[in-house]
Amino acid sequence: MSDLAKLFSTIARIATVFSVSSVCALLLSASTAIAGSKSFEGMIEVTVDDREFEGRPLAWDEEVVHLLGRDGRFLSFDPKKVKEFRQTGQQFRPYSTSKIRSMLLRELGSGFEVTGTSHYMVAHRKGQRDKWAERFEDLYRSFVRYFSVRGFKLEEPSFPLIAVVCRNQNEFMRLTAEQGVPVGRGILGFYSLKSNRITLFDRGENGSMSHGWQTTGSTIIHEATHQLAFNTGINSRYSPPPLWVAEGLATLFEAPGVYDSSAYRSRDDRINRVRFTDFKKIPRTKNGELPIALVASDGLFHSRPDISYAESWAMTFYLVETQPRRFMKYLKKTVGHRPFTKCASKQRIKDFTSVFGTDWRMFDAQFMRYMNELE
Numbered sequence: 028m029s030d031l032a033k034l035f036s037t038i039a040r041i042a043t044v045f046s047v048s049s050v051c052a053l054l055l056s057a058s059t060a061i062a063g064s065k066s067f068e069g070m071i072e073v074t075v076d077d078r079e080f081e082g083r084p085l086a087w088d089e090e091v092v093h094l095l096g097r098d099g100r101f102l103s104f105d106p107k108k109v110k111e112f113r114q115t116g117q118q119f120r121p122y123s124t125s126k127i128r129s130m131l132l133r134e135l136g137s138g139f140e141v142t143g144t145s146h147y148m149v150a151h152r153k154g155q156r157d158k159w160a161e162r163f164e165d166l167y168r169s170f171v172r173y174f175s176v177r178g179f180k181l182e183e184p185s186f187p188l189i190a191v192v193c194r195n196q197n198e199f200m201r202l203t204a205e206q207g208v209p210v211g212r213g214i215l216g217f218y219s220l221k222s223n224r225i226t227l228f229d230r231g232e233n234g235s236m237s238h239g240w241q242t243t244g245s246t247i248i249h250e251a252t253h254q255l256a257f258n259t260g261i262n263s264r265y266s267p268p269p270l271w272v273a274e275g276l277a278t279l280f281e282a283p284g285v286y287d288s289s290a291y292r293s294r295d296d297r298i299n300r301v302r303f304t305d306f307k308k309i310p311r312t313k314n315g316e317l318p319i320a321l322v323a324s325d326g327l328f329h330s331r332p333d334i335s336y337a338e339s340w341a342m343t344f345y346l347v348e349t350q351p352r353r354f355m356k357y358l359k360k361t362v363g364h365r366p367f368t369k370c371a372s373k374q375r376i377k378d379f380t381s382v383f384g385t386d387w388r389m390f391d392a393q394f395m396r397y398m399n400e401l402e
């Protein structure tokens with residue numbers, strides 16, 4: 028028995044597979060993981076295929092080990108391929124920002140430089156003044172303010188929030204494919220749960236950040252919101268929430284009154300017009316079938332993404348506008364589950380009904396009354 032096997036055998040195992048998916052980046056970066064029933068607080072260093080990884084084991088079994096790297100990435104490898112292994116610390120310690128910066132530059136090559144702000148590290152074309160880092164930092168402040176005034180205390184991110192601005196679309200498509208996330212030409216950016224990074228590409232002057240978020244479309248804000256939610260305790264990367272919650276929040280922030288509430292103050296500004304238009308086209312019954320379907324399962328996102336995104340936005344908007352404290356209480360339930368275990372449908376429903384009640388018909392009636400009064 029190898030040392031690694033000895034280490035793992037000291038910790039009880041369960042093997043539960045979970046998957047995360049959606050039509051935006053969360054779908055494209057869908058992955059499965061296997062659960063360890065206990066956590067391992069220390070750090071290990073392993074050599075696999077002549078590459079060294081260091082981090083905290085999050086989940087493992089005989090076939091795969093998932094490690095939280097010291098730079099914030101999830102790394103997965105076959106434990107049978109481990110050549111060397113040693114424990115390097117009793118506690119997990121993320122790398123310093125200067126170390127992450129040098130790793131990022133080595134990975135991307137000499138054509139890049141990195142601009143840092145309080146929370147972000149943005150890799151971009153060398154010699155070009157970065158337009159993104161401050162914008163992301165503005166979004167960070169809006170995000171914190173938005174949740175603070177609604178009674179939700181956010182955590183400071185454990186790692187720098189990394190964004191890679193590719194120099195052109197071809198580079199973007201190559202980098203995303205290398206991460207196992209091949210994207211089509213219509214995709215402008217994505218957040219990966221696995222790398223914890225946003226990847227996007229420079230669209231030249233017309234699509235640049237010099238004119239603010241509105242010229243880049245809502246995609247980048249959507250992806251940046253996922254990154255913020257998964258790094259500040261709103262959502263958990265180890266036990267991702269129901270998709271309607273993750274996508275509801277990301278679509279909520281696509282509206283100017285949410286991502287920039289100090290400049291756009293009315294409720295009208297907080298309405299996501301694109302999603303609202305889609306929402307009004309959804310045929311409905313009176314028994315709350317749609318909210319139940321999204322709360323119980325992510326299945327509708329695969330079969331009817333158009334309906335799922337619009338309904339998720341509308342439910343999130345309704346709950347945040349009318350009962351923010353309850354909604355925050357519900358969010359806390361969704362992050363509180365055991366890491367790397369699949370949250371069963373029954374549990375998902377219980378999380379919801381324990382906060383919003385069990386009368387789905389009434390929930391749907393009140394929800395629809397509110398939405399029908401919007402213009």
Ligand SMILES: [Zn+2]
Pocket residue numbers: 049051052053249253273274277
């Ligand atoms: Zn999304």
